[in-house]
Amino acid sequence: MAYWLMKTEPDECSIDDLAEQAPAATIWEGVRNYQARNIMREMAVGDEVLIYHSSCKLIGVAGVAKIVKSVYPDPAQFDPQSPYYDAKSQKDKPRWDAVDVQFVKKFKQLLPLDTIKAMPTLQELALVKKGNRLSVMPVSDAEWRAILEAV
Protein backbone atom coordinates (compact mmCIF):
# COMPACT_ATOMS: atom_id res chain seq x y z
CA MET A 1 0.00 0.00 0.00
CA ALA A 2 1.19 3.45 -0.87
CA TYR A 3 0.55 6.91 0.52
CA TRP A 4 -0.23 10.16 -1.24
CA LEU A 5 -1.15 13.77 -0.66
CA MET A 6 -3.66 15.69 -2.73
CA LYS A 7 -4.40 19.40 -2.61
CA THR A 8 -7.87 20.81 -2.76
CA GLU A 9 -9.41 24.19 -2.30
CA PRO A 10 -11.95 23.70 0.48
CA ASP A 11 -14.37 25.99 -1.36
CA GLU A 12 -14.37 23.38 -4.10
CA CYS A 13 -14.09 20.13 -2.20
CA SER A 14 -13.19 20.10 1.49
CA ILE A 15 -12.70 17.21 3.89
CA ASP A 16 -16.19 18.01 5.16
CA ASP A 17 -17.60 17.56 1.66
CA LEU A 18 -15.97 14.13 1.48
CA ALA A 19 -17.38 13.28 4.91
CA GLU A 20 -20.89 14.33 3.87
CA GLN A 21 -20.79 12.04 0.87
CA ALA A 22 -19.42 9.07 2.83
CA PRO A 23 -19.74 6.17 2.55
CA ALA A 24 -20.28 7.12 -1.10
CA ALA A 25 -17.13 7.81 -3.08
CA THR A 26 -16.15 11.21 -4.44
CA ILE A 27 -14.65 11.67 -7.88
CA TRP A 28 -11.31 13.46 -7.79
CA GLU A 29 -11.61 15.35 -11.05
CA GLY A 30 -10.00 18.38 -12.59
CA VAL A 31 -6.32 17.50 -12.31
CA ARG A 32 -4.90 19.33 -15.31
CA ASN A 33 -1.19 18.92 -14.89
CA TYR A 34 0.71 16.10 -16.56
CA GLN A 35 3.07 15.41 -13.71
CA ALA A 36 0.21 15.21 -11.22
CA ARG A 37 -1.76 13.03 -13.61
CA ASN A 38 1.15 10.64 -13.98
CA ILE A 39 1.44 10.35 -10.21
CA MET A 40 -2.30 9.60 -10.00
CA ARG A 41 -1.74 6.74 -12.41
CA GLU A 42 0.39 5.05 -9.75
CA MET A 43 -2.46 4.97 -7.26
CA ALA A 44 -4.03 1.65 -6.32
CA VAL A 45 -7.28 0.79 -4.59
CA GLY A 46 -6.70 0.85 -0.84
CA ASP A 47 -3.96 3.50 -0.94
CA GLU A 48 -4.44 6.29 1.56
CA VAL A 49 -4.36 9.99 0.81
CA LEU A 50 -3.76 13.06 2.92
CA ILE A 51 -6.31 15.74 2.08
CA TYR A 52 -4.61 19.14 2.03
CA HIS A 53 -6.54 22.40 2.06
CA SER A 54 -4.93 25.13 -0.02
CA SER A 55 -5.75 28.73 -0.98
CA CYS A 56 -7.85 29.30 2.09
CA LYS A 57 -7.71 30.67 5.60
CA LEU A 58 -6.60 27.48 7.37
CA ILE A 59 -3.93 25.92 5.20
CA GLY A 60 -2.79 22.40 5.98
CA VAL A 61 -3.63 18.71 6.10
CA ALA A 62 -7.25 18.29 7.12
CA GLY A 63 -7.75 14.53 7.11
CA VAL A 64 -7.44 11.22 5.30
CA ALA A 65 -9.21 9.56 2.40
CA LYS A 66 -8.58 6.33 0.53
CA ILE A 67 -8.56 5.32 -3.10
CA VAL A 68 -11.61 3.23 -3.97
CA LYS A 69 -11.23 3.34 -7.75
CA SER A 70 -7.97 3.70 -9.64
CA VAL A 71 -7.48 5.96 -12.62
CA TYR A 72 -9.99 6.26 -15.42
CA PRO A 73 -10.63 9.05 -17.95
CA ASP A 74 -11.89 12.19 -16.21
CA PRO A 75 -15.42 12.76 -17.59
CA ALA A 76 -15.17 16.51 -16.92
CA GLN A 77 -12.71 16.92 -19.79
CA PHE A 78 -15.52 16.09 -22.25
CA ASP A 79 -18.18 18.22 -20.58
CA PRO A 80 -18.43 21.71 -22.12
CA GLN A 81 -20.35 22.85 -19.04
CA SER A 82 -17.52 21.89 -16.73
CA PRO A 83 -14.80 24.33 -15.69
CA TYR A 84 -12.43 21.42 -16.35
CA TYR A 85 -13.55 21.01 -19.97
CA ASP A 86 -10.69 20.48 -22.40
CA ALA A 87 -11.69 21.00 -26.02
CA LYS A 88 -8.47 19.44 -27.21
CA SER A 89 -9.06 16.13 -25.48
CA GLN A 90 -10.50 13.41 -27.69
CA LYS A 91 -12.77 10.62 -26.49
CA ASP A 92 -10.64 7.88 -27.95
CA LYS A 93 -7.50 9.48 -26.58
CA PRO A 94 -8.30 11.17 -23.27
CA ARG A 95 -5.72 13.49 -21.81
CA TRP A 96 -6.85 13.59 -18.22
CA ASP A 97 -7.60 11.05 -15.53
CA ALA A 98 -9.60 10.93 -12.34
CA VAL A 99 -9.71 8.61 -9.35
CA ASP A 100 -12.45 7.96 -6.81
CA VAL A 101 -11.75 8.59 -3.14
CA GLN A 102 -13.67 7.80 0.01
CA PHE A 103 -13.59 9.68 3.30
CA VAL A 104 -11.63 7.98 6.07
CA LYS A 105 -11.26 10.59 8.78
CA LYS A 106 -11.08 14.24 9.58
CA PHE A 107 -8.37 15.38 11.99
CA LYS A 108 -9.64 16.94 15.21
CA GLN A 109 -7.29 19.75 14.40
CA LEU A 110 -5.94 20.55 10.96
CA LEU A 111 -2.17 20.13 10.76
CA PRO A 112 -1.03 23.59 9.63
CA LEU A 113 1.44 24.17 6.83
CA ASP A 114 3.67 26.09 9.28
CA THR A 115 3.98 22.99 11.46
CA ILE A 116 4.68 20.76 8.47
CA LYS A 117 7.41 23.12 7.32
CA ALA A 118 9.00 23.02 10.76
CA MET A 119 9.13 19.23 11.01
CA PRO A 120 12.59 17.81 10.22
CA THR A 121 11.15 14.53 8.89
CA LEU A 122 9.08 16.37 6.28
CA GLN A 123 11.75 18.44 4.60
CA GLU A 124 11.75 16.17 1.55
CA LEU A 125 8.01 16.36 1.04
CA ALA A 126 7.27 18.02 -2.31
CA LEU A 127 4.72 20.19 -0.54
CA VAL A 128 7.37 22.18 1.31
CA LYS A 129 9.87 22.46 -1.52
CA LYS A 130 10.22 25.97 -2.80
CA GLY A 131 8.07 26.80 -5.76
CA ASN A 132 6.44 23.41 -5.87
CA ARG A 133 3.00 23.44 -7.43
CA LEU A 134 2.27 19.75 -7.67
CA SER A 135 -1.30 19.06 -6.60
CA VAL A 136 -0.74 15.31 -6.24
CA MET A 137 2.39 13.89 -4.66
CA PRO A 138 3.76 10.72 -3.08
CA VAL A 139 4.28 10.48 0.68
CA SER A 140 6.77 8.00 2.14
CA ASP A 141 5.91 5.63 4.97
CA ALA A 142 8.08 7.64 7.35
CA GLU A 143 6.45 10.92 6.33
CA TRP A 144 3.01 9.41 6.69
CA ARG A 145 3.76 8.23 10.22
CA ALA A 146 5.29 11.56 11.18
CA ILE A 147 2.22 13.43 10.01
CA LEU A 148 -0.27 11.18 11.76
CA GLU A 149 1.75 11.37 14.96
CA ALA A 150 1.87 15.16 14.79
CA VAL A 151 -1.89 15.58 14.57
Next chain:
DNA sequence: GCCAACGTTGGC
Protein backbone atom coordinates in the same frame (compact mmCIF):
# COMPACT_ATOMS: atom_id res chain seq x y z
C1' DG B 1 -4.73 41.71 -4.19
C1' DC B 2 0.21 40.87 -4.90
C1' DC B 3 3.69 38.43 -6.94
C1' DA B 4 7.25 34.64 -7.38
C1' DA B 5 7.64 30.43 -9.42
C1' DC B 6 6.33 27.39 -12.48
C1' DG B 7 3.92 25.02 -16.69
C1' DT B 8 2.13 25.57 -21.29
C1' DT B 9 1.68 27.56 -25.73
C1' DG B 10 2.94 28.83 -30.17
C1' DG B 11 5.85 31.45 -33.47
C1' DC B 12 10.07 31.01 -35.52
Next chain:
DNA sequence: GCCAACGTTGGC
Protein backbone atom coordinates in the same frame (compact mmCIF):
# COMPACT_ATOMS: atom_id res chain seq x y z
C1' DG C 1 13.76 22.54 -30.46
C1' DC C 2 14.22 27.19 -28.54
C1' DC C 3 12.30 30.61 -25.82
C1' DA C 4 9.27 34.73 -24.95
C1' DA C 5 4.79 35.53 -23.61
C1' DC C 6 1.17 34.21 -21.17
C1' DG C 7 -1.76 31.81 -17.67
C1' DT C 8 -2.03 29.50 -13.23
C1' DT C 9 -0.87 28.22 -8.59
C1' DG C 10 -0.88 29.22 -4.00
C1' DG C 11 1.24 31.43 0.11
C1' DC C 12 1.38 35.76 2.11
